[in-house]
Amino acid sequence: MMHCTMDDLLALRAGEGSAWAREHAAGCAVCRAELEALYQRVAQLKALPARRPARDRWPVVRDAVLAERRLRRGRWGLSGLAAAAALAGLLVFRPFWSNPIDAAELARVKQQSATLEQQLQRYDPDARVTSGRSAALAAVLEDSIAVIDGELAQLGPIRAQARPADLVTLWQQRVDLMEQLVSVHVTRAAYVGL
Amino acid sequence: MTISLAVPDILVARAKSGDLEALEALYRAFETPVYNLALRVLRRPEDAEDVLQETFLEVVRNIKQYRGEGHLWGWIRQIATSKALMRIRHDKVRETDELHEESAVGAGVSGVAAAGAMGGAAGMSPGAVPARIDLERAFEQLSETSRAVVWLHDVEGYTHEEIAEQMGKTVSFSKSQLARAHVRLRRMLDEGVSR
Numbered sequence: 554m555m556h557c558t559m560d561d562l563l564a565l566r567a568g569e570g571s572a573w574a575r576e577h578a579a580g581c582a583v584c585r586a587e588l589e590a591l592y593q594r595v596a597q598l599k600a601l602p603a604r605r606p607a608r609d610r611w612p613v614v615r616d617a618v619l620a621e622r623r624l625r626r627g628r629w630g631l632s633g634l635a636a637a638a639a640l641a642g643l644l645v646f647r648p649f650w651s652n653p654i655d656a657a658e659l660a661r662v663k664q665q666s667a668t669l670e671q672q673l674q675r676y677d678p679d680a681r682v683t684s685g686r687s688a689a690l691a692a693v694l695e696d697s698i699a700v701i702d703g704e705l706a707q708l709g710p711i712r713a714q715a716r717p718a719d720l721v722t723l724w725q726q727r728v729d730l731m732e733q734l735v736s737v738h739v740t741r742a743a744y745v746g747l
Numbered sequence: 748m749t750i751s752l753a754v755p756d757i758l759v760a761r762a763k764s765g766d767l768e769a770l771e772a773l774y775r776a777f778e779t780p781v782y783n784l785a786l787r788v789l790r791r792p793e794d795a796e797d798v799l800q801e802t803f804l805e806v807v808r809n810i811k812q813y814r815g816e817g818h819l820w821g822w823i824r825q826i827a828t829s830k831a832l833m834r835i836r837h838d839k840v841r842e843t844d845e846l847h848e849e850s851a852v853g854a855g856v857s858g859v860a861a862a863g864a865m866g867g868a869a870g871m872s873p874g875a876v877p878a879r880i881d882l883e884r885a886f887e888q889l890s891e892t893s894r895a896v897v898w899l900h901d902v903e904g905y906t907h908e909e910i911a912e913q914m915g916k917t918v919s920f921s922k923s924q925l926a927r928a929h930v931r932l933r934r935m936l937d938e939g940v941s942r
Contacts, residue, residue, distance in 0.1 A: 559930045563926055598902050601787075614803045614804055
């Protein structure tokens with residue numbers, strides 16, 4: 554005797570069974586029992602006890618959110634300020650720079666920094682999830698970058714005393730930190746396979 | 748698993764404005780259902796915790812995009828499901844587990860009642876469903892894909908169309924996975940989950 558398949562039983566449960574399956578199940582005790590067992594399995598799956606995570610992940614989520622907020626503030630606040638100040642410095646004091654090597658070096662490290670910013674955007678850290686450790690490391694690096702941006706911004710008003718070599722040093726530090734930050738995101742992306 | 752998932756609108760509004768206390772309140776409200784969904788699909792607690800974290804990072808980042816259409820849990824669940832399924836897709840190691848299951852089940856989808864009529868190894872009647880712990884263990888022995896389909900369809904109430912869309916597969920894939928999974932569950936329960 555041909556009985557219902559699991560496909561038939563699942564279709565019957567969903568109210569979509571074929572005419573044959575409905576008719577057969579109505580007259581077959583074995584298939585009715587199988588259908589009842591299916592209902593019971595699903596009911597028991599729904600009744601499985603709720604488990605709770607062993608570790609509280611909220612602190613990690615909160616810290617990542619706070620780090621992102623700091624980064625956004627740093628990028629749009631201090632970075633913008635620093636860039637504007639640096640640009641103004643370039644326009645106004647460029648003729649007084651005595652050493653053309655410093656000026657060229659400054660332009661080079663700033664270009665390097667801009668490239669790294671673009672690279673970082675490709676990994677889109679704001680839209681990706683990082684592990685707690687990566688998030689913490691990224692937060693530290695972002696804070697350090699924000700500090701340097703602050704120093705660059707402060708050099709704006711006193712740029713007459715600021716030597717290009719000092720600016721180069723700061724921008725170079727910024728580039729180093731940016732490279733580390735990109736590395737954190739590259740490593741994480743490679744690990745996750747994204 | 749009965750958990751109240753209702754949250755006041757004012758809490759959602761505060762969360763949308765970036766209020767950390769409100770965001771934490773949302774996390775606390777949905778922590779358990781998100782974790783359980785991920786745990787049932789992925790089985791490993793550490794994976795489920797990672798999905799919980801990833802889900803809420805996305806919730807916090809995108810809460811402003813939630814327009815209040817439908818229950819908030821539906822929106823969060825969609826994110827959690829997506830994260831859990833993404834983890835399955837990227838976990839290449841576990842593909843072997845799935846292949847193993849495919850060959851074990853073989854043509855087992857058909858004639859399930861006939862097999863049941865002959866009685867299981869434990870000698871139970873076809874209608875008998877063993878203790879809950881056995882079902883839980885049997886469920887955990889399914890492949891990740893099968894667990895995902897069974898849990899999303901039978902427990903969370905997703906349609907085959909929704910599952911197919913989330914998994915990037917066809918509706919018939921979802922249906923056949925569900926049928927195969929139930930055949931295997933039934934067989935394992937009959938055998939006393941000894942495998």
